[in-house]
């Protein structure tokens with residue numbers, strides 16, 4: 081058990097390290113290749129501008145979004161315990177949402193609970209690509225059916 085936990089922590093550490101490196105590389109490339117459509121940029125390197133998709137076709141990044149959410153139907157086990165809503169005792173389904181680095185849980189009763197034991201690494205591991213955009217948290221929660 082401890083070995084598995086150690087291995088999992090090591091995998092998480094490696095994942096975070098790779099994400100950090102990828103983000104640093106992304107930042108470096110972003111600085112080297114300005115994507116703004118200023119006249120001087122276009123004049124200096126029109127071929128670079130032409131190689132990129134129009135901005136409206138770019139995939140959304142975390143920075144574009146106020147938060148992300150997933151529906152989590154199975155019981156949420158954290159540190160070996162099934163997580164229950166502290167207000168109503170529900171244990172599933174959840175909407176798990178992240179704003180900045182904070183992970184929150186919404187139970188079927190509509191109670192929001194901050195969950196400090198979950199983080200962006202956990203969220204990324206359990207979520208897929210962004211499929212839908214919603215104007216507000218409440219719109220998103222309705223859309224996932226909770």
Ligand SMILES: [Zn+2]
Pocket residue numbers: 165166167168169170187188189190191
């Ligand atoms: Zn509740």
